[in-house]
Amino acid sequence: MFDKKVYQARREKLCKKMRSGLLLFLGxxxxxxxxxxxxxxxRQDSSFLYFFGLSFPGLAAMIDIDEDRQTIFGNDLDLDDIIWMGPQPSxxxxxxxxxxxxxxxxxxxEEILKNAVRLGRKIHFLPPYRPENAMQLEKLLGIQHGAVKSYASPDLVRxxxxLRSxxxxxEIAEIERALSTTAAMYREAMAMTRPGIFERxxxxKxxxxxxxxxxxxxxxAIVTVHGETxxxxxxxxxxxxxxxLLIDSGCETGSGYASDITRTIPVGGKFSSQQKAIYETVLDMQLTAIAMIKPGVSYRAIHLKTCDILVRHFKELGLMKGDVGAAVAAGAHALFFPHGLGHMMGLDVHDMEDLGENNVGYDEKTKRSEQFGLASLRLAKPLSPGYVLTVEPGIYFIPALIDQWQAGKKAASFIDYAAVEKFRKFGGMRIEDNVLVTARGARVLGKAIPKKIVDLEKAAERG
Ligand SMILES: [Mn+2]
Structure with a gap:
């Protein structure tokens, strides 16, 4: 938990933005x-944690902006609870x-809210993602639980x-604490990676x-020799x-801040030349993306730049052909890179995804594409200093997808399907780091975790 001043300041900023009404937060x-x-x-709700910091069940919070009152609703433990759970602070x-x-x-x-409803007061709440909270809102506000989401407050969501973006x-110090634990997790994982042991x-560990x-x-955690899934x-x-071995994992600090790292490790300590070529492509995509991050640049532009790099490398490898820009515009690269470059990260690993991906990662000027691949980009809008996001390009050879595209002759002018066939059993690779957007550029957060080929091979060789 932070000092109370942190929570007070956050709530003050929220009230300034909302100006009036009742703000209801269910834990x-x-x-x-x-x-x-x-x-x-x-696991406490992350917005509840952000504004109220209390991480135990059975709580609700209300901010009455018009009457300048902030209230926490909850019950003190009775003797029976104390017998089972031990003494707790009041x-x-x-x-x-x-x-x-x-x-x-x-x-x-319930009584206070029913009264507010009677008086016709505006009650703002966030869209619930747990069914029990939707049921609770039905009971408190008299809105049918299936319809509760559509009554959530767009102003409060915004x-x-x-604030949380x-x-x-x-907060950055907390994320870096999560990352230092994560670095230890990867150090151990790399040392363990060797033939004859199980993913589990x-x-x-x-x-x-x-x-x-x-x-x-x-x-x-994702710990798999089938990274293409x-x-x-x-x-x-x-x-x-x-x-x-593809490992995508992260941990939380006690206060709920997340980390999200991916590394792809050669089992036996050496990449094959085919693996090396693909790894170098992914690393080029990732390093170029990180170098492009600065305020004002849209994450979609950075995502598309990494697609461009993929196509360039794949042309050299004989897997793709034709004009690079036209191939990316047609979404041909998405056969190998079907997901987005990254997402916001904070108290949630996909930060604030419960408030709507488009509300978090898009804005009035940035609309979501419907094209396969680009449609999965969670963060597309221009970046601001203070954003923490993931940079996680990947390349995958997904047999079912390859077969479907090939049968439909999809993007056939950009993809050499005969060459792709040689990579059919390749699997998948991804490299992911967590990056802070600074005033002028970007900073990769946390301790360095091996990702250059030489460093990775060295770390996996020790295994
Ligand atoms: Mn991620």
Missing amino acids: NNESPMNYPANTYHF LKSRCAKIGINETQPLAKL AVIA LKSRE DIAG MEGLALAGGGQMAFP LHNHYHGNLLKKGDL
Whole structure:
């Protein structure tokens, strides 16, 4: 948790942006895994964490801008809770740490909100993503739960995104703390990568280090020799010499800030010449993108530049042909790079995605493309100092996609399908780092994690 001044200042800025009305924030509750008392690890809602910092279930918060009141709703533990969960600080003392003096029992919230509805007051809330919070809003506001999302406040969504997008110095320090744990996770993973061990051996070790670092994984790790499957969470394969091990993982700090790193490691310590050629392409894409990052440049332009680099390299390798600009405009590169270059990162690994990808990554002037590949770009708008984003180009040979494109003669003037056939069993590669947009350029956050071929081979050889 930060000092209470941080939370007070955030709420003050929010009130300035919103000007009037009631702002309602629901915290998250325990979520059952297989029966009610056996719950998933508790994770507070990130906007709730941002403005109120309290990370335990059973809370709601209200800011009444017109009456200048801020209230936390929650219940103190009774004796039975204390027997099972141990003594806990009172709600009042916890709220004092975030600069809020007024607390009310949770049961009071319904009455206060019903009253506000009666008076015709404007109640702003964010779109719920957990069904139990949609049900809760139905109960509190009398809006049918299926329709609750459409009543979420666009003004509040916009204001929250504007504030959370610009990371302060203390937030960047938190992200770098997550990254230092992540660097240790990768150091260990690289040293373990060798023929004869299972993906799950490495996944388990990495998750253990995340827990030891004081947080948890920011998302379920991808540790796979089948990197061509983008969100592959299977960890049961045995590593063989010559495989590529793709690891996309990150952890959270205790306060909820995330990291998100990807490396692709040669099993056995040496890339083949084919693997080297593709790796150099991905690395060129990633380094060029990082070098282009500065305020005012649109992330779509940077994404498209990396597509351009892919096509240039692939022409040299004989995999693609024709005019580079025309190939990128036609989306031909997306056969090999079907996702976007990156996304915002902060309290969520895909920061604020619950508030709408287009609200976070696009603006009035930047509309989302419908073209395969470009449509998956989560962040496209011009960059501002204080943004933290991921830069994660990848190249994949996805047999099912290749077959479909080839059968339909898709982009046949740009793709040499006979040459692509030789890469059919290649798999996939991705390199990802987390980058802060600074006043004049960019800074790669965290400690360096090997990504040059020589450094990677050295790290994997030790295994
Ligand atoms: Mn990512």
